[in-house]
Amino acid sequence: MLEIPNDSLEEIVEGETKLLVPKASITQKVPPKEPAFFNPKAKLNRDFSIIAYAAFLESFKGPKIFLEGLSGIGARGLRVANELQIDNLIINDLNPTALKMAEYSANLNGIKKVEFFEKEVCRFFSNFSKKGKRGSIVDIDPFGSPAAFFDCGIRATMHGGILSTAATDLQVLNGLFQGACKRKYGGIPIRAEYGNEMAIRLVLGCLRVVAARLGVEVIPMFVESDMHYYRTYVKVLNRPDQQENIGYILHCKNCGQRQMALEPRQECELCNSKIEVAGPLWIGKIFDKKFIENMLNQVPKLQVNKVCEKTLNKCLLESEMPGTFYTLDEIAKKMKSSPPKLEDIVENLQKNNFVASVTSFNPTGFRTNANIKEIVEVFQSIQ
Ligand SMILES: C[S@@+](CC[C@H](N)C(=O)[O-])C[C@H]1O[C@@H](n2cnc3c(N)ncnc32)[C@H](O)[C@@H]1O
Ligand SMILES: [Zn+2]
Structure with missing residues (x-):
């Protein structure tokens, strides 16, 4: 059995789930990566995950399998298994201590249908990329950019399933290192008030390009960001995407006019000044209205931060509005x-x-x- 816990670990409750976490992750400003990574501040984004997955699972007819590629101590996956109805939880991390802690926490919560893998994330996803073995919910939550894992993550998501990703390479996505953003995400950001939306559109644009290469369509359901991360939730469909959703944001720094368009342009249509161009990036919808309504319907049934409902009400209002x-x-x-x-x-x-x-x-x-x-x-x- 497990030697864990020891003096450097403690049990906490997040949502309705007991978790064994490193004490230092609670007391230190920046959670340490050793002995295992856990960020208590990410509770809010895990709450949003619980709501989004609940909305998805309510109407999903296939097997309910959650694949977590970079689980850390298992906070997200264990909450999903404990607070929602799923058939199987399959979690993976390169850090064996994190996995031991996840196993311990699974026992604490009486979670039986759980498997653990200690593989490089793409090797893990490749185990589940064959038809019939794929996950219905697949999560990619790395340190920094998730872009390197889009290909294997999409391949491991079944038709009609949800792929969620997190990006924390804020400086890259917010335009501090344009070259790095072009390399990682295939598009260039510009500095603007709506930089967080632009970042999400760059992530989605990259996902769309990778998916299209695999003959797969991705449809954004819900996106969410705060000071530290950008999260996206897309539905994955095994069919080629017919719609053109990749384009540019055209921003005139002289008069403030901005627009999304399929093609870049040089001059502002209002003042004829030179336009700054961001992209290529996702210019389609970033919220699915029905999905957000379903998320809002789930909120009263779940143990989540009150802020979630407020945010989702805003998402509902903006779901069919213009971009930027x-x-x-x-x-x-x-x-x-x-x-x-x-x-x-x-x-x-x-x-x-x-x-x-x-x-x-x-x-x-x-x-x-x-x-x-x-x-x-x-x-x-x-x-
Ligand atoms: C941001 S943390 C995950 C946090 C977790 N999802 C949560 O909600 O608490 C990233 C995790 O990825 C693991 N990791 C980093 N590189 C990896 C790789 N190439 N393959 C598998 N796991 C990896 C780290 O050990 C770390 O636990
Ligand atoms: Zn102008």
Whole structure:
């Protein structure tokens, strides 16, 4: 049996699940990688995972198998097995101590249908890439960029299944190292207020390109970000994608106008200044409205942070809105005035026959199909 636990470990409860974790991961600002990695601050994103997987599992008819490629001490997978209804949990990590701790925690929670693998993540996924052996939920949660694991992750996801990924290489995705972003994700970011959405679109764009190469379609269901990570949840379908969802964000730093388009352009359509171009990246939808509604329906049944429901309500409002958003500060700065209330600007844009909503990406952000001149006019009308 397991020698674990020892003095450097302790039991905690996250959601409804008991977890054996390194004490240092609770007390230190940056959780250590030794003896095993656990980030208590990632509880919120694990809560969102629980909600997203619950929404998916409710209507999924096939075998309910969760493949976790980089499990650490098993926090996400064990929560899924304990808090949701799945048939099998299969977890993998290169760190044997993390796996021992996961095994110990599985026992604590009485989780029986669980298997453990200690392989390099792509070797692990390759074990499950044959039809009939694939996972219905597959998660990729590495340190840094997940891009190297997209190919094997997609191959290990069954038709109709969900592939979730996390990226924590923020500097690369936010435009500090453009060359690195081009190499890893195939697209270039620019610095902008909506940099977090751009990062998510770069991740999705890369996923789409890898999937297309494999003759597979990926459809974004839900995306989520905070200061430290970008998470995406896509449905995987074994059929070629017919829609063209790869394009560019065109941003004029002179007047503030921005647009998503299939082709890059040189000049701003409003002020003729030179445009900055981000991409190629995903320009399709990033939320599936029905899926978000299903997630919201799951919330009352689950032990998750209250913030999740608030965020999901915003996701619902923005699910069918145009890509990229503006912030109150950005417009107010341009007009050299103080920013109005967010509700007022959204309401007044709508009164002027534009579509408009808040966004989950930024507390003072709003989406609209009005162009920058029209937004400024609406701002002026409520000053
Ligand atoms: C960010 S942590 C995972 C956290 C975990 N998913 C959670 O929610 O608590 C990344 C994990 O990947 C493992 N790892 C790193 N490189 C790996 C590789 N090439 N193959 C398998 N596991 C790897 C590390 O040991 C570490 O536990
Ligand atoms: Zn312009």
